[in-house]
Amino acid sequence: MERKVAYYETDRMGIVHHSNYIRYMEEARLSWLEENGLAYDTLETIGIMLPVISVDAEYYKPLKFGDTFNITTKLIALTNVKITLSYEIKNSQTNQLCAIGKSSHCFVNNDFKPIAIKKTNPDIFKLFKDSLI
Amino acid sequence: MERKVAYYETDRMGIVHHSNYIRYMEEARLSWLEENGLAYDTLETIGIMLPVISVDAEYYKPLKFGDTFNITTKLIALTNVKITLSYEIKNSQTNQLCAIGKSSHCFVNNDFKPIAIKKTNPDIFKLFKDSLI
Amino acid sequence: MERKVAYYETDRMGIVHHSNYIRYMEEARLSWLEENGLAYDTLETIGIMLPVISVDAEYYKPLKFGDTFNITTKLIALTNVKITLSYEIKNSQTNQLCAIGKSSHCFVNNDFKPIAIKKTNPDIFKLFKDSLI
Amino acid sequence: MERKVAYYETDRMGIVHHSNYIRYMEEARLSWLEENGLAYDTLETIGIMLPVISVDAEYYKPLKFGDTFNITTKLIALTNVKITLSYEIKNSQTNQLCAIGKSSHCFVNNDFKPIAIKKTNPDIFKLFKDSLI
Numbered sequence: 072m073e074r075k076v077a078y079y080e081t082d083r084m085g086i087v088h089h090s091n092y093i094r095y096m097e098e099a100r101l102s103w104l105e106e107n108g109l110a111y112d113t114l115e116t117i118g119i120m121l122p123v124i125s126v127d128a129e130y131y132k133p134l135k136f137g138d139t140f141n142i143t144t145k146l147i148a149l150t151n152v153k154i155t156l157s158y159e160i161k162n163s164q165t166n167q168l169c170a171i172g173k174s175s176h177c178f179v180n181n182d183f184k185p186i187a188i189k190k191t192n193p194d195i196f197k198l199f200k201d202s203l204i
Numbered sequence: 205m206e207r208k209v210a211y212y213e214t215d216r217m218g219i220v221h222h223s224n225y226i227r228y229m230e231e232a233r234l235s236w237l238e239e240n241g242l243a244y245d246t247l248e249t250i251g252i253m254l255p256v257i258s259v260d261a262e263y264y265k266p267l268k269f270g271d272t273f274n275i276t277t278k279l280i281a282l283t284n285v286k287i288t289l290s291y292e293i294k295n296s297q298t299n300q301l302c303a304i305g306k307s308s309h310c311f312v313n314n315d316f317k318p319i320a321i322k323k324t325n326p327d328i329f330k331l332f333k334d335s336l337i
Numbered sequence: 338m339e340r341k342v343a344y345y346e347t348d349r350m351g352i353v354h355h356s357n358y359i360r361y362m363e364e365a366r367l368s369w370l371e372e373n374g375l376a377y378d379t380l381e382t383i384g385i386m387l388p389v390i391s392v393d394a395e396y397y398k399p400l401k402f403g404d405t406f407n408i409t410t411k412l413i414a415l416t417n418v419k420i421t422l423s424y425e426i427k428n429s430q431t432n433q434l435c436a437i438g439k440s441s442h443c444f445v446n447n448d449f450k451p452i453a454i455k456k457t458n459p460d461i462f463k464l465f466k467d468s469l470i
Numbered sequence: 471m472e473r474k475v476a477y478y479e480t481d482r483m484g485i486v487h488h489s490n491y492i493r494y495m496e497e498a499r500l501s502w503l504e505e506n507g508l509a510y511d512t513l514e515t516i517g518i519m520l521p522v523i524s525v526d527a528e529y530y531k532p533l534k535f536g537d538t539f540n541i542t543t544k545l546i547a548l549t550n551v552k553i554t555l556s557y558e559i560k561n562s563q564t565n566q567l568c569a570i571g572k573s574s575h576c577f578v579n580n581d582f583k584p585i586a587i588k589k590t591n592p593d594i595f596k597l598f599k600d601s602l603i
Contacts, residue, residue, distance in 0.1 A: 263390055
């Protein structure tokens with residue numbers, strides 16, 4: 072996933088506000104899901120949602136307006152009830168590392184009840200398993 | 205409605221990003237509705253939503269981080285299918301006018317179908333009518 | 338300018354929050370400026386900023402998560418001190434009109450003082466004039 | 471720090487988008503700084519900024535539109551170059567724990583160069599030290 076920084080994503084320090092990297096990670100995650108045959112709207116149609124249960128980020132080199140960045144997303148952990156992804160955000164022009172992050176998500180149904188994906192949706196579980204690094 | 209500017213609402217020009225005034229107007233509108241016995245979550249429970257059909261704003265004196273502002277909201281038009289509200293955003297410390305705006309909303313049900321509020325919910329229509337300036 | 342709706346841009350009505358169209362219009366404006374030789378960071382380097390003095394939008398067909406949209410931007414008015422642009426936001430899949438809008442901007446220097454661009458920067462003024470529809 | 475959830479902070483899952491808790495934590499941090507004699511705009515005037523170097527959050531019970539929440543902020547670590555704060559976000563109506571988080575910040579000057587606060591601004595360092603739990 073690659074895109075330019077939007078003007079409205081900057082703050083008065085003149086850099087991208089740190090909360091927006093959490094949003095960038097979501098964009099990267101949804102792209103990653105789609106590329107792996109797990110498009111989020113398809114999952115929601117089947118009745119599976121992936122609410123965030125934890126998130127973290129470390130900031131190295133701030134992105135500014137005018138910059139283009141890319142994000143490398145990896146599925147680094149998978150259990151019957153939960154997944155964890157990692158993100159590496161780099162400035163596309165300089166290749167400098169801007170931030171890294173992780174997010175964990177549980178599998179829930181449309182009523183927000185946790186589901187054991189391996190049993191309820193073995194085909195979906197397999198797609199996640201095949202994407203695990 | 206009165207509150208302080210949040211840091212994340214500023215942009216690299218060092219002022220509140222213009223899109224946030226549209227959000228401030230929404231906050232003011234929901235406060236106004238509540239004060240007039242028309243709390244938005246109550247309306248949603250009855251099955252009435254008020255999606256925005258148009259919005260405008262004029263910007264005079266930019267708000268900055270550290271500023272406190274207040275918004276005066278008025279219902280300026282009401283028909284069987286639509287309402288229009290006006291907003292006046294002032295800096296609470298200097299009393300300077302920062303921005304003015306308007307928003308129009310139609311009445312729809314939970315399926316986003318327009319409803320003629322006067323017929324379907326005469327009591328709600330009356331509350332709006334009593335609040336008209 | 339074309340892109341997909343981000344998940345975080347939706348609200349609990351299940352549609353893109355109306356304030357985000359104002360941000361989409363900014364993205365379209367900055368693309369338009371760049372395509373016309375007037376990249377915003379270049380303007381800022383020269384010492385010209387284009388703060389928003391007014392904005393309006395009319396909403397027709399809501400965008401949802403999963404949708405791709407495109408925006409057609411036009412410079413519809415230019416004076417010595419001010420420009421006005423119009424925006425047409427369409428769903429790229431269905432070609433349906435989602436929203437239209439306008440924004441006006443004055444020319445200011447780095448101290449936020451209005452400047453008469455035709456005198457101070459005739460070459461910039463010419464680029465705007467050549468882009469006028 | 472206590473306030474209501476804004477409508478525009480919700481997403482199509484019907485809950486507050488997870489990135490907004492990172493913004494809530496910033497609001498709580500700036501309130502905390504102000505209450506401890508360290509108002510952020512004062513710090514910026516002296517020439518001290520506190521960019522975020524890392525952030526994390528764990529989500530327990532989602533906040534929804536209509537909810538009021540409060541945040542308890544604590545300074546949990548202080549060195550010559552860096553501070554760490556913790557946040558506890560609770561639903562004010564139910565007293566349920568909604569999320570916890572932490573953020574770390576380095577001291578930099580207006581040129582984003584790291585500064586050793588204990589030497590450069592011993593009075594500011596003392597105020598932080600007195601606020602350490």
